[in-house]
Amino acid sequence: MENLISTARKLVADHKGLLAMDESTPTCNRRFAPLGIPQTVDARRAYREWIIASPGLAESISGVILCDETMRQQRKDGTPFLKALADAGILPGIKVDNGTKELATHPGEKITEGLDGLRERLAEYSRMGARFAKWRAVIAIGESIPSRSCLEANAHALARYAALCQEAGLVPIVEPEVLMDGNHTLDRCRQVTEEVLRNVFIQLNCQRVHLEGMLLKPNMVVPGLDCLEKVAVEEVADTTVRSLLRTVPAAVPGIVFLSGGQSAEMASARLNSMNTRFHVRMPWALSFSFARAIQQPALEIWGGEEAHVVAAQQALLHRARCNHAARRGEYAAEMEPSKT
Ligand code: 13P
Numbered sequence: 179m180e181n182l183i184s185t186a187r188k189l190v191a192d193h194k195g196l197l198a199m200d201e202s203t204p205t206c207n208r209r210f211a212p213l214g215i216p217q218t219v220d221a222r223r224a225y226r227e228w229i230i231a232s233p234g235l236a237e238s239i240s241g242v243i244l245c246d247e248t249m250r251q252q253r254k255d256g257t258p259f260l261k262a263l264a265d266a267g268i269l270p271g272i273k274v275d276n277g278t279k280e281l282a283t284h285p286g287e288k289i290t291e292g293l294d295g296l297r298e299r300l301a302e303y304s305r306m307g308a309r310f311a312k313w314r315a316v317i318a319i320g321e322s323i324p325s326r327s328c329l330e331a332n333a334h335a336l337a338r339y340a341a342l343c344q345e346a347g348l349v350p351i352v353e354p355e356v357l358m359d360g361n362h363t364l365d366r367c368r369q370v371t372e373e374v375l376r377n378v379f380i381q382l383n384c385q386r387v388h389l390e391g392m393l394l395k396p397n398m399v400v401p402g403l404d405c406l407e408k409v410a411v412e413e414v415a416d417t418t419v420r421s422l423l424r425t426v427p428a429a430v431p432g433i434v435f436l437s438g439g440q441s442a443e444m445a446s447a448r449l450n451s452m453n454t455r456f457h458v459r460m461p462w463a464l465s466f467s468f469a470r471a472i473q474q475p476a477l478e479i480w481g482g483e484e485a486h487v488v489a490a491q492q493a494l495l496h497r498a499r500c501n502h503a504a505r506r507g508e509y510a511a512e513m514e515p516s517k518t
Contacts (some may be wrong), residue, residue, distance in 0.1 A: 182391030190432030196467035200273035215482035238502035337381035375425035415451035428461035437471030450504035
């Protein structure tokens with residue numbers, strides 16, 4: 179247990195955060211396609227190689243989340259990615275869910291799969307050197323959803339996964355994502371997020387998960403993408419932190435947000451506002467575990483071209499540094515090149 183606690187604390191120490199680079203093959207290909215990047219094993223390998231090799235990444239990133247394919251890959255010179263990460267002082271984590279399927283008899287709702295054989299897979303990842311794991315549940319908001327059964331089924335699966343991780347010596351990152359799709363208001367997202375988190379912690383307690391040895395990866399509380407309501411950065415910050423204060427026990431060492439499709443700059447600004455406004459009132463570290471909000475600008479610059487790698491690495495480091503600053507409440511829009 180002491181190992182789990184110290185790893186969980188390390189992941190949120192020194193104002194650092196996580197870089198999620200665990201896109202499944204279909205998701206990674208979907209991000210490559212519009213940029214004309216070949217959808218091949220080697221293009222994905224090359225992409226992950228230059229991300230991991232970005233000089234100074236460890237100054238703002240404590241851990242990266244990989245997918246199974248990346249976990250087993252090497253740099254062009256034959257160095258395993260896991261060794262490159264260890265040399266850089268970055269902890270490796272692994273996405274262990276098998277993605278989502280339609281929840282039977284519940285149109286429009288999803289359940290995450292991957293519990294069968296999970297104990298054996300976790301043992302292998304632990305032997306390979308992983309220190310933490312991630313499982314994502316998705317909750318959609320609609321006219322009469324989410325249903326109670328969807329909330330309970332997903333919370334139960336997250337808790338079963340988390341308990342298995344701790345048994346294997348891996349820190350579970352528990353990710354219940356309330357999706358931004360739809361025209362729901364900020365307040366509706368708040369209600370659903372609070373309900374989701376209440377269910378998740380009931381199930382985590384029921385499965386005897388040690389809260390001190392896990393991290394929570396939630397969505398920020400935001401209006402749906404098609405909602406006409408405009409909300410200020412401070413309103414999102416206040417609503418999100420208040421919801422978390424109501425639902426997340428103080429024993430949890432850290433909360434690491436997903437970005438969920440917000441722009442990279444917006445995600446940094448909101449995280450910064452939360453840390454500025456609630457600095458002294460929060461019992462947990464409030465950090466980030468972004469995928470798109472760190473990778474997307476860099477991916478667009480790279481475009482699959484070797485000649486663009488250095489510029490892409492700079493863009494990636496910039497986003498990592500902006501979020502590192504946001505944890506300290508020191509991010510400002512003026513840090514963005516578009517604002518200077
Ligand atoms: P985004 O930050 O792009 O939402 O991804 C986070 C993640 O890990 C999704 O599972």
